[in-house]
Amino acid sequence: MVEPCLVWTAFFSPLVACLLITLFCLRSKNWSSLIAIGGILLSFACTLWIAVKILSPHQVLTVAQSFHWIQFDGLEIHFGFLLNSLATMMLLVVTGVGSAIFIYSRGYMADDPSMPRFFAFLSLFAFSMIGIVLADNLIQLFIFWELVGLSSYLLIGFWYHKPSAADAGVKAFMVNRFADFGFLCGIILLWSLSNVGFGRTFRIDQLATIVPQIDPHLLTIAALLLFCGVIGKSAQVPLHVWLADAMEGPTPVSALIHAAPMVAAGVYLLARLFFIFEPLTTALTMIAYVGGITALMAATLTVAENDIKRILAYSTLSQLGLMVMALGLSGPMEGMYHLTTHAFFKALLFLGAGSVIYALHHEQNIWKMRGLLKTMPITGFTFLIGTLALCGIFPLSGFWSKDEILALAWEHNTLLYIMASFTSALTAFYMGRLFFTAFWGEPAKNDHAHESPVIMTFPLIFLAILAVVGGFIGIPHFLYPESEHPHLNMRVAIISSVVAVLGLAISYLMYNKKPNVDPLEKALGPIYPVLKNKYYFDAVYGWYVDRVQQGFALLLSWFERLVIVRLGVHGVTGAANETGKVFRLLQTGLVQFYALVFVLGTVFLFIFLARSL
């Protein structure tokens, strides 16, 4: 039996850390980092303990505890947690990968004077993320969903004096807010539809029993509205635009936001609420295609990108697309499996990129990096492991989880299978491009790059181990103990391996010789500028915001000034003009007289009142 206090400790220790730092340690780098790392490690330790307890007896365990947060006639909102094996797995990912990133940040941010603030934000982020994982009802989920958005806004815009960083934070928050517009409508719609059993409810466990009785058409609308939230948070097309810009934040933030926790929240949400989506074929098909398109589109964007962090960001997008596609193909287990292994190797890649950036004094252009494998062996080697895992090379973790998704697509939808396979080929190609350009070959002569300190390389090694063994530690079984054991689809496995090796080989041939200009630019011809401009999404949105939205607002503003004020107000003022003049004459100089009149009047009234007793 898992004691609730264990879960509450895992839940609240990052919040306590955040509060302690904000209240007492805003000036001390050592204390703030110590408290924040202590908080997340405590949370991680509790989660490990929970995981062990859940594993040991062979029974499905669901632990829940709930309190009334708001309660009166007609409305009940709870605050509690609902822990099952899926949530435990996600919690392990969040706190485990989170711990590695926290420790790494101590090294990466060592020179930044605002480090205490950074750790306060990080802890707030971890708390919000744990809240999403554990929330036992949709309002609580939404609360933490928004808090994750808030803390990512704070973290992306951490260097707020840099206009690009501040803008990126605003963009991330706004895109997510826009998506949450649909999400919140979906939650409320679902709540109003849930009036069939116990009365209206937000609770996930109660909704699970009610859902079969709800009219499927309305349920489809609610489900798609909920999916809007996923599109925003997991950066699916067409709301993916914030993610690449979010690279403006410090690199550990990029790892935290893009690798494990934040963007994966959308996929997790789909898996957790899968009982809603399960019977809705239309909704699922749409979700699968959104995922597939995102995967393919993001992968194509990567090849025209020269910034190491942005390459990884688009790669994340692409992988998230695969996960969402898996969910859309009714495979929550496959999606969550890939989410978990992806968290390991993508966090590894981001932290590796951070280590490079740190060593090269904030150089992010891959064309200015050479031979890093020699100058930074630990970073280089772990980065290689991450690359191979992401490409899906046997026997690293990415191979197993990606194969599950491809096999799923193979069985259900050929078009999506082709898209996913093509995405895999591109993945291998762009990762090879990145690796061969930046890490391969001889270092430049005047290169001062050196290996990062232990506090940064230790997390890299930890994550690299996970990226290697992730396929063998029984994650799918842990996630869904009751489901059948996943089997390897040999045909799919062979095809995907060949595709991945092919992608790597082509990139080796193209980039092994260290060309000074990207040969792709010529090879792709007219497509290249389209990719460079990210299919013009930003341009279209920019046009909409500046022209349409702002234009409409300006129109209303004119209407207000010219019609409402002029006709309404000045009409009245005109009529009362004479009175106004008198008022104006009286106004200056006679203040005390006025005050006197008011006070005397009041006093008089009370004397009168007292006498009439």
Add this chain to the structure above:
Amino acid sequence: MIPNLSQFILLTLLGIVFLFMIPPQKTVVIRRITNITLFLTALLSVWFFCAYDTSVGGFQFVQNIPWVTSLGISYHLGIDGINSLLVLLLGIVSYSGLLVSKSVQDRVKEYHIMYLLIVAGTFGAFLSLDIFFFYFFHEVATIPVFLMIGIWGTGKKEYAAMKLTLYLVAGAAIALIGLIGLYLSTGLGTFDLVAIQQHLASNPIPLHLQNIIFPLIVLGFGITLTLWPFHTWAPVGYAEAPTAISMMHAGVLKKMGAYAIIRFAIQLMPEAAQIWIPIIATLAVVNIIFCGLVALTQRDLKYILSYSSCSHMGYILLGLACFNIIGINGVVFLIFAHGIMAALAFALAGFVADHTKTRNLDELGGLSKVMPFIGTCFMMAALASAGVPGFANFVAEIMVLLGAWDQYRWHAVAAVLGIVITAIYMLKAIRLGFQGPLNPRWKELRDPEVLSAKIPFVLLLGVLLIVGCWPSLILNHIGTSTKPVVEYFAKK
């Protein structure tokens, strides 16, 4: 000694009397006396809030003294869950408003006298259970606002003061006709709210009379509540007013309109309410969207906050139009939450405007670098306004949305969109004012150094956070007293 409700009014009046006796140049003494007075009333408001017994409900601590018996006017005070909360709001905001008034150096004595007069009038209005006295105190609170904007305001202060006053006086006059109509049509010959409530429960006013009185009261007090298209006094009024007046008016005085609509219109004339309420709901959405979009085009920090305040009144109106317990609870919650939030935002904007002598966002920029405390507080206030969870506004808005969903689905969807719009202009204000590179003109600026200057911000922010994380703290009070308001509709 057990406190009684008259002490709110008596204490503030006593403060005024003291201030009159002190020579104007002794500003320190004047400030101290006002400080003590408002501190005591704030404590008193907390005491009454805690002492109100939610398990019993109804009006408590009632004082009823007949005054003009022939007209049925009596000095009748009492609190229930709704106005005990409003009194608490006033206690907190008035004290915070005073603390930020340190920057006023001109005619200090008159300033504080009028400020206390506003506070006294507002306390009286919230506490009165007699319609005549409510109206009287309401006027006492409104008129000094005109003078204070005219004298201590900035920029186009005469125009702002005139416009605000003309609108509010016109609104009050319309409401007065409605209230007199109410008085006459009950046939009781009394202004006593409790007596009227009991009487109307069994003998409602004929519908054709209700249909005249109800819109008059709603329109009259709606103008105070910046009902579209009668909201244009607020942006210019709040922008040019001295900081404390912006805080008090946007935070508390405006809410008298909502309070009056709940007490006098909806509860007493539910039949007419049912006919008129769809119009109100529609206007509410226009308020939310229209004022929100206009806020998008503003470059003046205080104008943004003012339009935001107008926009958020739409949620109050929408909640009023719901007629169910969730919506009406949300409204009262929002009155409180928005009051605290608006006071905080205007206090911060006032601080910035006082120190930079500009409110134009294009001239500000990067202020968080030199004043991290003010920057953080402003960010939190803006996020609270944008409905970020953790702050009280989120709880209130979610309740209004849930309440509106069944009856006004598309209105509710538009209201959710309004939250997105709020986020756009609030983030823009943060981005332009406090983030980005620091304008070198402001590199000498600093956070307030003395602790007492930080108190108002910390106090307001603390209340927002505590209530936002633990809503039952005030929800129990609200819940005990909103039931009778919607009883008529619950029965149907």
